[in-house]
Amino acid sequence: MRFAIFTLACTLGLGSCSVQQGDPALAPLLDLIERxxxxxxVVALHKWDNGQPVQASEREEAIIAAVRQAALAHALDxxxxxxxxxxxxxxxxLVQYARLSQWxxxxxAPALPRHDLQRIIRPRLDGLQAALLRQLASFNQTRSRQCARELALSLAQRQGDPLHRVGMIRATGQLCDWPQVKMLYIGA
Structure with missing residues (x-):
């Protein structure tokens, strides 16, 4: 019961909520997800300016295929x-749809600097993809049995606007669902 009240207070921002992190790889992973x-x-702004839909199925399929291919090199399933x-x-x-609706x-749309999708945004996302795979592998090595609890507490402590906070919850939706794997061996 005390934990539920503590979590509610943290979520509502009603007090200091410093928590001992059991997993040293969780915060760096959440930092990368946040980035x-x-x-x-920025992507939403580009799509607004160019009249492009949020849904980009071919791009998404290419990302997932690349991630599957790169996974074994990072000892990931x-x-x-x-x-x-x-x-x-x-x-x-989710963030893109919400921003487009707001605009x-x-x-x-807001008068913010524009960035080229091909030359700036996608290379940034590709770099984050590699870093996320490395950090996910590290997280898998150290993940606590209390993963869901630690994740909820860590997310409650994060700053940011409400939309990005919900985005973080969505981005980590399955993070603690996979069984902990100490090492994925490749080869015979």
């Missing part, structure tokens, strides 16, 4: 890596 999710605003990145993509789209209501 990837921040790119959603390809299905886990694919599920993790599907969550990243869905969280990113439709306002009648205009």
């Amino acid at each position: 990837r999710l921040a790119v959603a605003d 390809p299905e886990q890596a694919a599920a993790f990145f599907t969550d990243q993509i869905e969280a990113n789209k 439709q209501l306002a009648g205009a």
